[in-house]
Amino acid sequence: MKPKSSPCNGGGTIISFSVGNRLPYSVPLLDLPGKVHQVDVDLRDGDHTIASPEFELGTFKLNGLKTIMGRLRFGYSYDSKNQVITVCGTDYASAADEAAPHQDWNYNTQLMPGVAKIFREIARQANDAFIAALVEAQIYMVRVRSNLSDLQIDDYLNLCVVTSADGQFLGSYDPAAEYEEGVKINPLDSVYNGTTVVPAGTFFANVIGSDGDPKVRGLSWIELWRQMVNGGQQPVACTSYNFNGFACGPVDRGGHIIPGTVARPIPNGSDVYIFPICAAHNNNDNVYMSAITYQTAVWLKNYMGR
Incomplete structure (x- = not known):
């Protein structure tokens, strides 16, 4: 079933997607015939934790037939004015279990091999x-x-920056350097927070003054994008390749960017994004760019915050 969305009469947006176990599973005690259901989520402004209606998964066959029901529970944050939604990725560390069993039913037994994996995959595929x-x-x-x-500890230290006793930024931590008394070793200013997907053609512009932003894990920004977004592969072209007739060179920068058409400085502590761009775009704050070649950026939080 193809995911879809539609406006809601109450002012929200309905997001529809499918959930269920697509492949049948059957043992003497349990039958999961491969049911798939549609779930509708009414997006509302603000922070929300929602639970879907219950949906049927199969039948437990002991002392009579008992229907097995499932329900999804997850959270999101939606800024409807700016059309920005934040969710947790499927592999994001969470305090909640991926698949929480009923307190009176233990499916982690030899009588139902692999069922825990099936339920876990249902939750992951739904997300x-x-x-x-x-x-x-x-x-x-x-x-x-x-x-x-x-x-590792060496990588952790690469995430730290050094400030003087009066708060002046001294650079990234260097384990071989000798620092004066009173300096502070702080966590990295901009830290990796995830990824961001935008529609093709979305406009974006440079962040002015981002050269001093320390790197995550000691990586160059384009290497961070390559590892976290592009499966370790090098980008094939500037994200805004030849947009509006601009002559792009080789893509060799992980550019700090913001949505919109005007390059500008941004306050410390802001969210910023990293797209692979060419040096010509990176060094020209008089043009804006478009998400043509790629639509997924690295998302950094706490930009230059000390």
Whole structure:
């Protein structure tokens, strides 16, 4: 079932997607015939935790037939004015279980091998389908929280910056340097927060004054985008390749960008985004760009915040 969206008479937007176990599973105690259901989510402004209506998954066959029901529960944050929605990615660390069983039913037994995996996959596929439906709906910005991998101590130190006793920025932490008394080693200013998907053709512009923004994990910004967005592959062209007749060169920058058509400085602590762009675009604050080659950016939080 293709995800879709539609306006709601009450002022929200209905996002529709499918959920269920697509492949049948059957053992003497349990029958999951492969039911798929449509779930509708009415997006409303603000922070929300929602639970879907119950949907049928199958039948438990012990002491009579008992219907097995499932229900989705997840959260989102929606800024309807700016058309920005924030959700958790499927692999994002969460305090909630991916698939929470009924307190009176233990399906982690040898009598139902693999069922826990099936229920976990139902939850994960539903989250993926929800995100895909949001992207399909052409919401201006879909921000998906995700995690960097666990860091070794050397990598952790690369996430730190150094400030003087009076708060002056001294640069990224250098384990070989000798610092004066009173300096502070702080967590990295801009930290990876996930990815952001925008519709094709979305306009964006440079962040003026971003050269001093420290790097995540000691990586160059374009390497961070390559690892977290592009499966480790190098970008093939500038995101705004030849837009409006602009002559692009080789793509070799991970540019700090903001939505809109005007390049400008932004306050410390703001959200910024990283797209792969060419040096010519990166060095020209008099033009704006368009998401042509790529529509997924790295999302950074706490820009230059110290």
